[in-house]
Amino acid sequence: MVENATVARQLAHRTIRAFKNQPVAPEMISELIAVAQHTATSNFQQAFSVISVTDLAKKQQIAAISKQPYVADNGHLFVFIADQHRNQQIGAEMGTTANHLGGADRFLQAWSDASLAVQNTVVAAESLGLGAVILGSILNDAQQLIDILELPQLTFPVLGLAIGWPDQAPQLKPRLPERFVHFENTYQLPMPVKPQLADYDARVHEYYDLRDANRRVDTFTNQVQQRLSLQPEKRAELLQVLQRQGFLLE
Incomplete structure (x- = not known):
């Protein structure tokens, strides 16, 4: 086994769902956003954005969507967004009328940009002594989340990420051979x-x-086996929601 502090920390990764009532300092949040921005990005398009959800009412709504009550508790909540809206705006201001940003290729680029940024942020947060939980469950009702966050066309929520000072020490979950x-x-x-x-x-x-x-x-x-036959109602609508956001229309 390689003796390396970063590798050891990643191999010891545990999802933390309970955080102390101790805020994460604003400068630490800014540092984590800088880390996210320095993640590898497809074609240097930087096609993602991050929303910090600090409004308690919004956090409670997102907790309800996720069916994870702890999302509304202590901790700082990020939502990472696949974002081609910003690049569309840049092109429009430069007089470009062609727009392929809603196609599958550009959507997957934005999705991968956002996903990679989430993982980079988790690694950085854990190195600072913070705990983290990645929330794919925000897509239990993607349209409602889009409405809550007032997301424009050519954007789509990818993952939530809650971070904070750990208030639990769960066991290490075993992985596949x-x-x-x-x-x-x-x-x-x-x-x-x-x-x-x-x-x-x-x-x-x-x-x-x-x-x-x-x-x-x-x-x-x-x-x-259970997942093979499980299809939450709102998740069955993801393609339609993506298309309403301007993606996958080609």
Whole structure:
């Protein structure tokens, strides 16, 4: 194993959902935004933006969308946005009428810019002693979130990120064995999959059995099976919401 403080910190990553009643200093927020801005960006388009949600009423609405009450509690809430609106505005002011910013290629560029920036921000936050939780659950009702944040055309919320001073120390959640996620030259999933995951399922079962909070008995393969037939109502509308925002119309 490589002896490196950054690698060790990332390997010890734990999602933190409970934060102390201690604000994150504004200068620290600015530093984290600077880190996000220095993330790799496709074609140097910098096609993402970040909204700090500080209004309690808005945080409560987003907590309801996420079905995660802690989102409205202590901690600083960011929402990372795929943003081609800014670049459209630049082009319009320069007299350009052509606009392909809503196509799949440009949308995926903006989505990847925002996603990479989230992870960079998490690494930086944890290096400062903060905890973090990434919130894909903000898309449980994407249209409502767009309305809450008053997002213009050619923007779309990607991920939420709540950070703060940790008020819990959860166990480390086990990850899949490397052979199931790392292949050489071609896709080489070990077959059959489920029997070979028996030991991993047992470790996940133990993790849930021993976890300090939200105790339940579960396995990884059971969670995968449940997700196959689970389709939250509003998530089924994501394509239509994307198109209303001006994306994926081509």
